Amino acid sequence: MENMDNNQRPFEPYEIQMGPQHPATHGVLKLDLELDGETVIGCKPTVGFLHRGVEKLSENLTYAQALPLTDRLDYIASMANNVVYSNAVETLLGIEVPERAKFIRTMVMEMARITGHLLWLATHALDIGAMTVFLYCFREREQLLDLFEEVCGARLTTTYTCIGGVRQDVTGHFLETLYKFTEEFPSRVREYETLIDQNRIWLKRTQGVGIVSKEDAVSLGLTGPSLRASGVDYDVRKHLPFDAYSEVEFEVPIGKKGDVYDRYRCRMEELLQSNRIIKQCIEKLPPGPIRADDSPDLVMPFSKKCVTADATFKSGVIKLVEDRKHYMEGDVYVSGECPKGELGFYFVSDGKGRPYRMHIRSPSYIHIGALPFLCKGQMVADVIAIIGSLDVVLGECDR
Amino acid sequence: MEIRYKTKKGFLENILLLEILKGLGLTLKRLFSKSVTIQYPRERKPLFPGFRGKHALIRDLSTGDAKCVACMRCASVCPSRCITIRFERDDETNARRLTRYEIDALRCIFCGYCEEVCPVNAIVLTEEYEYSDYTRAPFLFDKERLLENWDEFLKKNHLEEKRYLNPFMRPRGISLKELPSGKRIDVPKEWTLEGQVIWRNGKAESVSAKEISREE
Numbered sequence: 001m002e003n004m005d006n007n008q009r010p011f012e013p014y015e016i017q018m019g020p021q022h023p024a025t026h027g028v029l030k031l032d033l034e035l036d037g038e039t040v041i042g043c044k045p046t047v048g049f050l051h052r053g054v055e056k057l058s059e060n061l062t063y064a065q066a067l068p069l070t071d072r073l074d075y076i077a078s079m080a081n082n083v084v085y086s087n088a089v090e091t092l093l094g095i096e097v098p099e100r101a102k103f104i105r106t107m108v109m110e111m112a113r114i115t116g117h118l119l120w121l122a123t124h125a126l127d128i129g130a131m132t133v134f135l136y137c138f139r140e141r142e143q144l145l146d147l148f149e150e151v152c153g154a155r156l157t158t159t160y161t162c163i164g165g166v167r168q169d170v171t172g173h174f175l176e177t178l179y180k181f182t183e184e185f186p187s188r189v190r191e192y193e194t195l196i197d198q199n200r201i202w203l204k205r206t207q208g209v210g211i212v213s214k215e216d217a218v219s220l221g222l223t224g225p226s227l228r229a230s231g232v233d234y235d236v237r238k239h240l241p242f243d244a245y246s247e248v249e250f251e252v253p254i255g256k257k258g259d260v261y262d263r264y265r266c267r268m269e270e271l272l273q274s275n276r277i278i279k280q281c282i283e284k285l286p287p288g289p290i291r292a293d294d295s296p297d298l299v300m301p302f303s304k305k306c307v308t309a310d311a312t313f314k315s316g317v318i319k320l321v322e323d324r325k326h327y328m329e330g331d332v333y334v335s336g337e338c339p340k341g342e343l344g345f346y347f348v349s350d351g352k353g354r355p356y357r358m359h360i361r362s363p364s365y366i367h368i369g370a371l372p373f374l375c376k377g378q379m380v381a382d383v384i385a386i387i388g389s390l391d392v393v394l395g396e397c398d399r
Numbered sequence: 400m401e402i403r404y405k406t407k408k409g410f411l412e413n414i415l416l417l418e419i420l421k422g423l424g425l426t427l428k429r430l431f432s433k434s435v436t437i438q439y440p441r442e443r444k445p446l447f448p449g450f451r452g453k454h455a456l457i458r459d460l461s462t463g464d465a466k467c468v469a470c471m472r473c474a475s476v477c478p479s480r481c482i483t484i485r486f487e488r489d490d491e492t493n494a495r496r497l498t499r500y501e502i503d504a505l506r507c508i509f510c511g512y513c514e515e516v517c518p519v520n521a522i523v524l525t526e527e528y529e530y531s532d533y534t535r536a537p538f539l540f541d542k543e544r545l546l547e548n549w550d551e552f553l554k555k556n557h558l559e560e561k562r563y564l565n566p567f568m569r570p571r572g573i574s575l576k577e578l579p580s581g582k583r584i585d586v587p588k589e590w591t592l593e594g595q596v597i598w599r600n601g602k603a604e605s606v607s608a609k610e611i612s613r614e615e
Contacts, residue, residue: 061478064476064512065476065477065478065512066478067510068478068508068510068512069478100595132422132426139435142435146444146447149446149447149450150447152449153447153449153450153451153511153524153566153567154450154451154509154511157508157509157510159510159511159512167515167570168449168566168570168571168572169570169571169572169573169590169592169595170571170596171571171589171590171596171603172589172596172603172604172605173603175596175598175603176602176603179598191425194421194422194425195422195425196422197404197418198406198408198418198421199418199419199422200408200418200419203406207406251400252400253400253401253402254400254401254402255401255402256401256402261406262402265402265404266402269400269402282598283598284598285597285598286597287595287597287606289572289574289592290572290573291573291577298476298512298515298516299472299475299476299516
């Protein structure tokens with residue numbers, strides 16, 4: 001007791017380790033928290049527990065072979081990664097994707113956004129203590145995963161796009177099921193809102209927690225819904241439209257305060273906007289080819305026009321046409337709006353069929369970098385809410 | 400578009416716990432609706448054609464052996480390099496003869512590139528996903544094992560070889576001229592480029608070949 005009187009504090013600041021085996025860190029994120037009582041005064045994230053060396057691996061693979069690796073980045077919405085990666089390689093090759101493939105890509109990317117946001121909502125609510133939402137969200141997510149299975153043969157590791165288009169056309173059953181889904185989905189979103197939107201426990205756990213101002217959000221490099229919740233109107237789909245985004249109508253939800261509740265509201269609005277985009281894509285889907293004429297062969301990393309077979313039957317030698325440029329030399333950076341934020345691929349190309357260097361600008365990695373700023377001065381229990389609201393996926397962060 | 404929300408509660412709402420009662424009411428309502436749960440080992444969800452599951456080499460009915468011509472396309476396209484192929488030359492015809500075909504299923508990432516590039520539709524990823532085991536050895540599929548997988552798959556699903564169709568045997572929506580002759584098989588009209596579907600009058604409809612050429 002004597003000690004307490006002297007410095008007015010029962011405890012010295014102390015450190016605890018949160019993770020990597022912690023259910024609320026959404027994977028293998030480790031946080032070294034420095035605490036004063038229950039208040040966080042310092043936070044040091046440690047990442048890299050899920051490092052697989054995707055960037056280095058891809059240097060030894062052709063562009064088409066590296067595409068399945070992008071499934072494993074943000075593994076809860078892998079369609080979106082596929083689309084952005086293919087867009088980047090197509091820029092390098094100078095291929096224009098056919099109109100139908102563009103609409104299909106936009107459609108599957110928005111489906112990926114809904115699956116991503118639904119899993120985010122489910123786990124975020126579960127972290128904060130709302131169990132029921134989890135079950136409701138997975139009901140709808142399941143429907144979309146079934147549709148992924150129908151169109152490409154896998155539920156999570158989709159590998160759906162190919163360079164120059166998509167691998168398989170959509171079927172009538174797919175379109176009809178998806179259209180039915182889009183018609184009933186807004187009522188499902190209202191169900192989630194009934195459960196948590198006005199719930200007083202939810203409001204107390206989320207409002208006024210983890211506030212990021214407009215300026216801070218920009219300087220921390222936040223993207224996606226986390227940035228927009230702070231009131232910055234920035235969306236790659238609107239400001240640098242790729243695929244068919246310039247041909248569909250949608251709005252970008254912007255938040256006011258930038259706290260956890262605003263980030264939640266932004267994502268809920270995005271669910272409805274994505275639903276709107278899917279509906280328009282189905283209605284506007286044009287007929288036509290799904291792969292560009294000069295899209296590269298899977299085995300030979302060059303387009304078919306670049307290759308000539310030798311005339312002799314026995315030798316079977318395949319030659320490259322010399323005068324045609326295969327891959328552009330130089331650097332290219334192409335980004336797209338993924339569920340988590342802006343995912344970018346940066347290639348250094350030496351004109352061969354493999355990337356000389358590939359860098360992935362993954363939103364999760366940068367969002368984790370913002371954690372120390374966000375957690376300072378908050379309670380330990382709020383750290384969980386903040387991690388959840390940033391929507392990090394460690395597969396993408398550690399890549 | 401700025402998001403709008405109202406979180407301030409009135410006095411009555413506050414003391415009557417209205418929002419919590421609404422949530423509980425929703426749960427109560429769902430109690431009487433149809434369950435979406437599938438009791439897995441007893442019930443199974445039907446898979447869609449083209450699900451990328453257990454590997455198999457299709458048995459050629461005329462020879463009883465694998466269809467594979469040892470062109471090495473699957474081995475060279477495989478991103479995880481899990482396919483090993485060895486072949487020898489026939490002395491008389493100089494044709495390639497398959498001597499070894501191995502797939503390490505534990506290395507495989509199930510991207511489906513091998514079945515897509517196969518010019519004779521010899522390899523296929525079947526719609527079979529329950530093949531766990533306690534050791535690593537059963538997952539090194541050699542040629543005999545892969546052919547067995549195919550027989551087992553046909554038997555289990557009561558299929559004949561001619562009737563089995565996989566979207567990777569002839570990718571949907573790819574024109575005939577882009578495919579090697581072995582992949583130009585008969586498929587349902589919806590899978591072809593000519594019969595591709597668009598949304599019209601509130602339902603998915605096949606579009607006629609004329610319209611495609613006009614669009615171009």
